[in-house]
Amino acid sequence: MKPMKIAIIGAGPRGLMMLHRLLKTLKQPAEIDLYDSFQIGGHVWRTDQPLYYLMNSTAQLVTLFNDYQEKSTTGPTFYEWSQSEAAQTFIKEQHYDQNFSKVCHSLQPNDFGPRALFGVYTQWFYQEIRENLSGNLSINFINQTVNSAAVLSKNRYEIQTDTTTITYDEVICSTGTSNNRLTNDEKSLANYADQYNLTYITPSYVNEADLTNITSDQTVLLRGLGLNFFDYLATFTTGRGGKYSYDKNQHLTYQPSGKEPKLVAGSRRGVPYYPKTMNQLPLGQHLPLYFLNWENIKTNLVDQKLSFAKFWDLFQAEIENRYYQLLIKAKYPNLNAESFTKAFQTSKDRKATIAKCNFNEEDLLDWNLLANPVAGTSITNIAAYQKILLQWVKLITDDAKLGSLHAPITGALTIFVDMRTTIQKLVAEHYFTNDDYVNKFIKEFTSFTGFLTSGPPVIRYEQLQALLEAKILTIVPPQLQVIGANHHFIARSHFYPGEIFTCDALIEARLPKTNLSLTNDKLLNSLQKDNIFSSYKIPLTDGQQFNTQAVNVAEPNFNPLDSQGELHHHLFVWGLPITGVEWMTTALPHALSDDRNFMITNQIAKQIVNH
Numbered sequence: 001m002k003p004m005k006i007a008i009i010g011a012g013p014r015g016l017m018m019l020h021r022l023l024k025t026l027k028q029p030a031e032i033d034l035y036d037s038f039q040i041g042g043h044v045w046r047t048d049q050p051l052y053y054l055m056n057s058t059a060q061l062v063t064l065f066n067d068y069q070e071k072s073t074t075g076p077t078f079y080e081w082s083q084s085e086a087a088q089t090f091i092k093e094q095h096y097d098q099n100f101s102k103v104c105h106s107l108q109p110n111d112f113g114p115r116a117l118f119g120v121y122t123q124w125f126y127q128e129i130r131e132n133l134s135g136n137l138s139i140n141f142i143n144q145t146v147n148s149a150a151v152l153s154k155n156r157y158e159i160q161t162d163t164t165t166i167t168y169d170e171v172i173c174s175t176g177t178s179n180n181r182l183t184n185d186e187k188s189l190a191n192y193a194d195q196y197n198l199t200y201i202t203p204s205y206v207n208e209a210d211l212t213n214i215t216s217d218q219t220v221l222l223r224g225l226g227l228n229f230f231d232y233l234a235t236f237t238t239g240r241g242g243k244y245s246y247d248k249n250q251h252l253t254y255q256p257s258g259k260e261p262k263l264v265a266g267s268r269r270g271v272p273y274y275p276k277t278m279n280q281l282p283l284g285q286h287l288p289l290y291f292l293n294w295e296n297i298k299t300n301l302v303d304q305k306l307s308f309a310k311f312w313d314l315f316q317a318e319i320e321n322r323y324y325q326l327l328i329k330a331k332y333p334n335l336n337a338e339s340f341t342k343a344f345q346t347s348k349d350r351k352a353t354i355a356k357c358n359f360n361e362e363d364l365l366d367w368n369l370l371a372n373p374v375a376g377t378s379i380t381n382i383a384a385y386q387k388i389l390l391q392w393v394k395l396i397t398d399d400a401k402l403g404s405l406h407a408p409i410t411g412a413l414t415i416f417v418d419m420r421t422t423i424q425k426l427v428a429e430h431y432f433t434n435d436d437y438v439n440k441f442i443k444e445f446t447s448f449t450g451f452l453t454s455g456p457p458v459i460r461y462e463q464l465q466a467l468l469e470a471k472i473l474t475i476v477p478p479q480l481q482v483i484g485a486n487h488h489f490i491a492r493s494h495f496y497p498g499e500i501f502t503c504d505a506l507i508e509a510r511l512p513k514t515n516l517s518l519t520n521d522k523l524l525n526s527l528q529k530d531n532i533f534s535s536y537k538i539p540l541t542d543g544q545q546f547n548t549q550a551v552n553v554a555e556p557n558f559n560p561l562d563s564q565g566e567l568h569h570h571l572f573v574w575g576l577p578i579t580g581v582e583w584m585t586t587a588l589p590h591a592l593s594d595d596r597n598f599m600i601t602n603q604i605a606k607q608i609v610n611h
């Protein structure tokens with residue numbers, strides 16, 4: 001029997017999970033080629049990046065071993081592996097920097113480990129796969145970029161790199177984040193930078209940004225206050241020899257190296273993403289969902305749709321319930337958290353149930369304040385804004401340091417992780433109307449919840465506090481505006497137009513977003529040109545179409561649909577390129593949580609085996 005030829009494009013976590021699943025599922029002989037221009041593990045998890053670039057996932061929760069609907073793990077999680085003899089042997093045998101070995105020894109289950117170490121885990125995972133390969137299967141890593149995948153016939157694809165051309169029966173694209181061409185705004189800023197010898201850094205991976213021209217006498221503007229911003233803070237401080245240390249009161253302070261530039265940062269909201277508190281639940285244990293669960297969802301369906309308003313109500317109730325449970329445990333010993341939840345669950349008027357508890361006014365959960373922590377404060381100038389922001393940073397850092405089972409605010413937000421699978425299913429199975437999905441879910445919910453839940457580990461917030469106190473960093477109040485003028489980049493807040501920052505460098509502190517119209521990925525472009533890929537457009541009741549800029553795929557098989565709606569049954573796309581069809585495509589799989597990533601690999605592998 002001729003072996004089946006399969007190509008997996010992208011050797012990041014998804015490509016590797018797919019490979020693993022295929023090898024477990026295939027019954028026929030097969031040859032699988034894995035393509036990536038970066039190393040095994042992919043671009044994000046390069047093992048040569050500095051150790052101060054941290055993951056924003058908890059070490060004990062993330063895994064590459066598929067345990068979908070299993071009752072126990074099927075291989076070591078990242079943390080379990082880091083503690084094993086196998087990790088030490090692998091680090092030694094593969095001649096990695098011995099610092100990895102030390103990091104493994106000091107890593108705790110709930111730490112946010114270095115990204116580079118997760119890269120080592122991915123490479124060990126690949127070695128494991130190779131060593132356990134059965135006789136009629138072979139795998140081969142082709143360390144190149146795929147430029148095109150041409151359709152030769154219904155089940156024949158020709159894949160080209162700069163030096164190879166190979167045909168395949170099945171092709172799986174798990175290409176992750178791709179760089180984009182510059183938008184018009186970015187182009188004009190880049191031109192301005194060229195003209196006046198300034199530095200302009202487009203959305204990119206921080207560890208790869210060229211910052212060599214940025215010197216200590218310069219002022220740098222960071223546009224964006226999410227994870228990428230925190231990576232830049234680490235680069236300009238720890239990366240330039242500065243040191244963070246705790247004083248005798250366990251307060252983190254910063255000792256500059258003298259090499260850091262003056263940092264100015266801002267965004268529309270003017271407030272950095274919330275920090276993540278430390279997980280305190282054991283592996284496999286989840287918080288119960290009292291509100292956003294399938295029983296409640298099913299009760300509230302009208303014509304098989306869940307209104308966004310009802311979804312939002314259930315979502316808010318879930319977070320509020322967790323918040324008050326934690327608040328009661330922390331501050332109200334005369335109340336009982338379990339009784340509160342019982343009353344809250346059956347209450348027809350949740351506000352009244354909360355009022356009965358007589359919480360202090362300042363302890364009530366205020367959604368407006370959560371969304372905009374500086375709202376309503378009187379800010380007279382930028383210096384006053386620093387004080388107000390610092391106050392909030394301290395408050396939220398103190399909360400986050402309590403851990404997920406004790407911190408009322410950031411602990412309550414961790415329940416979002418447990419809601420993830422439910423929300424993913426609501427999106428993938430079209431439980432929202434198109435209008436609700438576009439206007440409410442995509443345009444409002446995703447950015448709001450990103451702000452609340454996809455921020456950095458709490459240590460980064462302690463560092464932020466230290467930098468604000470040392471006046472190395474200034475945060476521009478809300479509604480940041482930037483222009484090129486007077487041979488510099490000029491930044492100001494819409495609300496304080498009189499106070500400006502004159503900057504020598506502008507850094508777009510964010511990652512490129514999935515965008516089929518702008519992508520630089522040769523493969524995605526060639527597949528679009530050949531009308532194999534088309535973008536997922538959503539018709540709205542006002543006659544408009546919303547272009548998600550994602551690759552359009554048909555669920556549940558993840559085959560792309562061309563612009564005429566024709567399916568390509570032997571081609572599969574998943575992960576970041578289909579952000580919009582699926583929700584939350586960036587997160588690594590969590591062990592023992594029926595993770596959707598594993599469900600999808602199972603689905604794709606099943607299709608391939610049955611072809």
Ligand SMILES: Cc1cc2nc3c(=O)[nH]c(=O)nc-3n(C[C@H](O)[C@H](O)[C@H](O)COP(=O)(O)OP(=O)(O)OC[C@H]3O[C@@H](n4cnc5c(N)ncnc54)[C@H](O)[C@@H]3O)c2cc1C
Nearest residue numbers: 010012013014036042043055056146175176177575587588
């Ligand atoms: C800086 C950064 C930090 C992150 N930290 C976390 C974290 O801590 N926790 C978490 O859950 N998520 C994190 N993420 C999200 C991240 O996207 C996922 O964790 C995960 O890497 C996604 O896996 P993937 O395989 O889908 O994509 P990627 O990891 O992006 O892998 C895709 C691979 O495809 C390759 N590729 C693309 N096009 C081609 C082509 N034409 N030919 C050949 N190869 C190609 C790329 O080189 C890349 O290596 C982070 C992302 C970034 C960018």
